[in-house]
Amino acid sequence: MYPIILLSFFGVVTLFLGFSKSKNILLPATLFFLLIALAGNFAEWNKGPILYFYDMLRVDNVTLAFNGIILLSTFMIVAISGGFQDNADSEPAEYYALMLFSLVGAFMMVGFQHLIMLFIGVEILSVAMYVLTGSNKRNLRSNEAALKYFLMGAFATGFMLFGMTLLYGATGSFKLEHIQGFASNMPAGSQSYILYAGLLLLLIGMLFKVSAAPFHFWTPDVYEGAPTIFTTFMSTVVKTAGFAALYRLLSGSFTGIYGFWWIVVAAIAVLTLLVGNIGATSQNSFKRMLAYSGISHAGYLLIALTALSKPSQNAIIFYSLAYSLSTICAFGVLMLVSKEKTIEGQPNEYYDAFNGLAKQNPLLAFVLTVSMLSLAGIPLTAGFWGKFFIFTSAAERGIIWITVIAVLMSTVGIYYYFRVIISSYLKEGDLMKIRVAPFYQAILVLATFLTILFGLAPGIFENLI
């Protein structure tokens, strides 16, 4: 609850700070705001479930854990944004304010108990993202990406609203618990097609936001076109919030009709895994590969949703955290390298930009390697345990076949994640020593450290939630 109020306020403050002459204050100020929000977030830890806004928002440890991941990711992303100093056209105050505002939307998605709250949350988050995607105003691809994202996103929102109205029609309420009550108390053998249709349409809208196949077509283009820093934001914060919302929705309202939707979600999970992993293998651009890898990770998370068993909640939280840390590292190194190697003034985001990275920049190469190993799910990294918990959640439910598919796709994943490791360690290149700001470096090292720490001791969170 505190972070929602705090960040709304801080967002406005940040906008006003933009009027001041010295732009240098923006970055530390935003970081400071995020820290306060983080503290405010965990101030409610273990206070038990509290309901706000006429029971429309629920704050419990699960909410706080997701919020924590979102705030931590945002903190890291803001820290490596470098204040947007290198582009004269940029409006750092607006960007930071939009990021803070969008977090408010993300928190609503994480804690919603009422479909209207979900809708508002999704819209707050999305509108901010449309703007940030197009923030590189003079770059055609950025503009194209924003337009694509906006048009497709508007469609998805339409589906979502339609789904919500149908759910309302079927159950007479927007509240999760009422829908749950309706869905679990349907007389045996009866069908409520309006309820089913409503759920499916709502799912389509949500799955679009987390870029699950077959609603993923926007992802590669938007990820590639958007400025890298906002791509990072999109692939970590938006995805975490999206899955938190999906988990709340399915576990909060639809466990009664599990038999109906699980096969739908399972099919989408499998399709997403196939599209993401196979799509990623044929990319030559590292950034585009990460977009497809984001799709594939959505597939793994969908497995936990398919199973919706006891370990699912933990699996989604842990996976989101592991995935966010590694993604931030990967994009962080990409930003440094692509700035160093340019093609006709544009940053080079292809694999070959990384050739010979390890020679002059052993630390960056190490950070990149750990993040790739974690994304690929190799043991001793957080990513392995993420996948492990996902697999256990499916096994608990007794769905082994989906795990086998996921395992096959993980093998495919190794192929494309290792390409960049091979480039940086084993290929010759002319990359010079890259100058990295100490703070930037500290964030990368911190994320790498956490990835290894959670890889060694995944039990840290075990008793927390």
Added chain:
Amino acid sequence: MLTLLLILLPIAAGILTLLSGERLAKQVALVGGLASLGLAVAVWLQFDPAAGTQFGFKYAWLANAGISFAAGIDGISLVLVLLTTFLTPLIILSAFNHTYKNAASFYSLILFMEAALIGVFTATDAFLFYLFFEAALIPVYFLAAVWGGENRLKVTFKFFIYTIFGSLFMLVALVYLYYQTPGTHSSEITAFYQLQLAPAVQGFIFWAFFIAFAIKMPLFPFHTWQPDTYTESPTPATMLLSGIMLKMGVYGLIRFLLPIVPAGMESWGLFAMILSVIGIIYGSIIAIQQSDMKRLIAYSSFAHVGLMAAGVFSSSVNGLQGALIQMLAHGINVIGLFFIVDIIYSRTKTRYLDQLGGITQSTPHLSMYFMVLLLGSVALPLTNGFVGEFLLLSSVFQYDGILGAVAGLTIILGSVYMLRLFQKSMFGPKSKWVEGFQDLTASERAVLLPLVIMVFWIGIYPNTFLKLTEPAVSQLLQLVNN
């Protein structure tokens, strides 16, 4: 506690090596390797074969889920730990011949590899086993990919993906088994032994494990990564792969496949046995035709491991004991042979048999060591290979006479390719490549001498090791037969 020390010591030594700089790295690494060996020997001296798993430790890892960080040593683990710690310092010492760029990283990777291997052989928790099983792959991948030959990128990539592919299936099987354990679930390997699984399920689990271990060893037809990887890797990495890492596969068969899915063994064991025997013959025939010495030994290793697997699949005392003693013998022989190839290569710059010849004329020491290791490898009585092959072949015979007869061809075929290797390289007219060939240096002898001593020790008095493993093996077989 001693087990934990055994795992941590090489890691600590590896970190020290990394910090000690380029010039001191190899000495530090050697000391670290020797310290591990000393510790392993101390464990051996205190070890009581009848007392089951010893020196264990267990820390909660995911306490609520019953997953723990647990390891301990029984007879089977002990011989493999001894093998690992015995060979690692020799591998490090054998690398002194070359100057590797980034020596600190190079030697520390070898030590990290050692830690992971000891972890694999001692883990008593299935997920810890899996963790080390995968973790062992990373150092050796980098060893091969950074310091390997020209074609290394493609080859090591294939190797990595191939082996990960296999072990992920094992992960699925482990997760499944874990959820079958009663109560709050446990991932202790012994808890898996207690499971009563339906025969159809056992079939699936059998295959999941079989593929993982068969790729690691490798067995026919999963071996295609092996010859290229062995050839392209720098010799120390090849030694790690062939001398120790392939034993992870055999060890996995013994520890997981036999006791957990006995019914799966019953329905699929013959099939697996046939694959193993095909591997023996196929590997031997290809080895006979190789002209690259490193490739030849790679294929011979492939043939030998087929026989070990066949012994394990016979699920008899002789088979398991034979496989264990043969793992020791094979590790010792193959490392010696790879080292000799490396010595010849470093002096002549060629590994091709057609270009070599007449080396004996100037090298009495090299010839002698080479001959002993080679005789061990072709299983001459009183050498280490004989004990293992004898036990293994007798177990395969008991299982099925025809298969035993076919597998028995390995003795003849083995002699053919090994003696051909020796004859073509060492005898005959002196080729222009071997002009001015120097005999062994002191450090080279320091590597070969312990190996040769072990060849005879195991050959003449195998009981030193057989009696260590016997109680553990018969206990395991009791589980299988129930």
